[in-house]
Amino acid sequence: MAHRVVTGVLRVLRALAPLLAAAPRDGAVPPVRSRRRLRGAFRRLPLIGAGWRRARRQARGGGTGPGTCPAPVSSDASGTDAVPGDADRTNGQAADRGPAPRAAIDGEAAPDDSSASARHPGVQKDGPAQKDGPGQGDSSPDETRPESVEPPHETADSHPADPEPLRAGRPPRGVSVLLPPVVGHDRAAIAVDGGAVGGVTVRMATVRGRGHMQSGEGRQDAFAFHTDDELPWLVAVVADGVSTAMHAAAASSEAVASAGRLVINGLRNGPPDGPLWWQDVFERTAEDITRRTGSLPPDEAAGRRWRMFAPGPPATTLAVLIASRTPSEDPRLFGAVVGDSRVLRLRDGTWRALLDARPTGGRGAGDERVQTLPQRPHALRTVATEWLPGEVLVLATDGFADAIGARSPLTLALGARWQHPPSLLGFLRDVDFRKATYNDDRTVVALWPENADTAVP
Numbered sequence: 001m002a003h004r005v006v007t008g009v010l011r012v013l014r015a016l017a018p019l020l021a022a023a024p025r026d027g028a029v030p031p032v033r034s035r036r037r038l039r040g041a042f043r044r045l046p047l048i049g050a051g052w053r054r055a056r057r058q059a060r061g062g063g064t065g066p067g068t069c070p071a072p073v074s075s076d077a078s079g080t081d082a083v084p085g086d087a088d089r090t091n092g093q094a095a096d097r098g099p100a101p102r103a104a105i106d107g108e109a110a111p112d113d114s115s116a117s118a119r120h121p122g123v124q125k126d127g128p129a130q131k132d133g134p135g136q137g138d139s140s141p142d143e144t145r146p147e148s149v150e151p152p153h154e155t156a157d158s159h160p161a162d163p164e165p166l167r168a169g170r171p172p173r174g175v176s177v178l179l180p181p182v183v184g185h186d187r188a189a190i191a192v193d194g195g196a197v198g199g200v201t202v203r204m205a206t207v208r209g210r211g212h213m214q215s216g217e218g219r220q221d222a223f224a225f226h227t228d229d230e231l232p233w234l235v236a237v238v239a240d241g242v243s244t245a246m247h248a249a250a251a252s253s254e255a256v257a258s259a260g261r262l263v264i265n266g267l268r269n270g271p272p273d274g275p276l277w278w279q280d281v282f283e284r285t286a287e288d289i290t291r292r293t294g295s296l297p298p299d300e301a302a303g304r305r306w307r308m309f310a311p312g313p314p315a316t317t318l319a320v321l322i323a324s325r326t327p328s329e330d331p332r333l334f335g336a337v338v339g340d341s342r343v344l345r346l347r348d349g350t351w352r353a354l355l356d357a358r359p360t361g362g363r364g365a366g367d368e369r370v371q372t373l374p375q376r377p378h379a380l381r382t383v384a385t386e387w388l389p390g391e392v393l394v395l396a397t398d399g400f401a402d403a404i405g406a407r408s409p410l411t412l413a414l415g416a417r418w419q420h421p422p423s424l425l426g427f428l429r430d431v432d433f434r435k436a437t438y439n440d441d442r443t444v445v446a447l448w449p450e451n452a453d454t455a456v457p
Contacts, residue, residue: 166433168403168410173436178216187218187249192428194421194453197227197234198325201421201448204236205431209399211439220248221397221443224256226264232325233271235263236445238341240397242315242372246299251289251314255373258288259320271322271334278336278382282318286374289314315372317341319355321395323387327449331386333393338380340370342401346392349415351404354393357381392418393447399440400431410435421452 180187189208196202208219220241227234239255241248262281272278293314317339324330335343335355343355357380358370371379387393396404403410410433417430431444 166410166413166430168413168433168435169408170436171434172210172439175210175214177213180212180216180218183218186253189213189219190428190432191223192424193225194424194427196451196453198232199328199449199451200234200323200325201450201452202234202236203421203424203427203446203448204444205428206443207428207432207441209439209441212441217243218249219441220252221399221441222249222252222256223443223445224260225445226260227325228264228267231264231267232330233267233322234325234447235260235267236321236323236395236447237263238319238395238397238443238445240317240339240341240399240441240443242312242317245312245315247293247296247314248316250293250296251316251373254289254292255285255316255318258285259318263320263322267322271332272336272382272384275380275382278320278380279378281320282336282338282373282377282380285318286377289316289374313375315375317370317397318373319343319395319397321393321445321447323393323447327387328389331388333385333387334383336380336382338376339372340398340401342396342398343383344394344396344401344404345388346394346415346418347388347390349412349419351411351415354385355381355383387449389449391449395445395447397441397443399438399442400444402440403433403435403438418446421446421448421450 183189190206192203192205194201194203202225204223204225206219206221206223212219220243222239222241224237225235226237237256237260239252239259241250241252245251259281262284266272266277266281299311317337319337319339319341320335321343322334324332333354337343337355337357340358342353342357345352345354404414405411414430417426421427422430427444427446431442
């Protein structure tokens with residue numbers, strides 16, 4: 001009995017070795033950290049369960065026989081089960097060969113069993129394969145039958161056909177993905193676009209955050225990109241609706257649409273000549289937001305979501321960037337921001353803030369120190385500078401910009417990956433990175449001073 005106990009313990013340790021080897025290397029908790037996940041891991045290791053059941057039957061004096069629960073078999077290189085077929089040998093040849101060795105675990109051969117039925121389901125030592133159908137075979141109703149092993153549950157991130165997401169540091173815990181009450185093309189969970197404008201390559205992407213996925217809310221970020229054939233400028237706009245306010249999605253959508261339209265109209269009379277130029281744009285944008293959200297019915301979903309206190313009036317951040325179509329000839333840049341959305345610059349793998357309107361110590365749009373539209377159109381910051389050669393301009397909401405820290409894994413990874421424009425799906429994959437505690441919506445518009453979309457396959 002002591003020998004069987006020691007053997008069982010060794011089998012458990014050998015079976016758990018792949019799980020422990022697959023655990024994260026950065027000190028995070030291994031995957032088997034909860035009872036449910038541990039139970040699922042043991043389901044995927046049926047050899048342990050079979051060994052325990054066989055040991056219990058032997059302790060009761062049952063031994064092994066046709067009714068013994070078989071151990072699973074390994075798979076060969078071709079992906080088929082390594083079970084010898086009955087048509088390839090006679091019963092006498094099967095008896096002369098003796099029992100085949102049990103499946104190996106991690107390269108070590110397990111001890112032989114004296115019964116062929118303990119090796120392969122439905123195979124007798126001296127007879128044809130047994131049938132599992134009702135009324136077939138001589139097995140009795142009280143006989144122990146093999147327990148089915150459920151396949152591991154596949155999620156969107158574990159499906160073999162899906163690309164591996166960009167992991168930047170400690171991965172987040174899994175969440176349920178719930179659809180919002182209304183889904184349309186303009187408020188889809190994911191939107192991506194890009195192409196060339198003059199001598200500039202543009203990439204744009206927005207994704208619904210994991211927090212909104214779990215609560216069944218729609219995406220509250222928005223972006224817009226405007227050009228005009230008669231103007232040498234391009235205009236990029238991003239906005240982040242405040243989650244604690246009513247009609248956050250409508251406020252951000254109206255903000256990017258109105259601001260982009262007003263900036264293009266203003267550029268017909270020349271580029272921005274100071275803060276007053278921007279102040280007029282943001283004041284009129286605030287009026288459009290108030291007019292648009294004021295015509296909507298009360299946001300009952302926001303009331304239920306923030307039932308501990310009344311939701312605030314519609315509010316959103318706003319960031320606008322104006323650049324030349326040909327930065328090699330005209331490197332002028334103009335920008336303005338209200339709230340915690342930002343304009344960043346990336347050069348030689350180093351990130352710097354070009355325009356950041358957050359107050360000192362302020363964190364997030366939910367912070368009272370962060371100003372928003374339409375309430376504070378005058379709380380804007382502006383910049384007029386030049387686009388340096390080889391520099392990437394990134395206009396982003398806080399869901400992305402807050403993760404760009406000093407020497408963080410995401411900072412280093414994107415600093416290397418964005419030296420040149422990625423593909424649309426590659427850019428979307430980078431924006432939809434996986435990092436613990438970063439669950440907000442993310443919206444990014446990136447500009448490269450080169451035309452990389454001349455021969456896209």
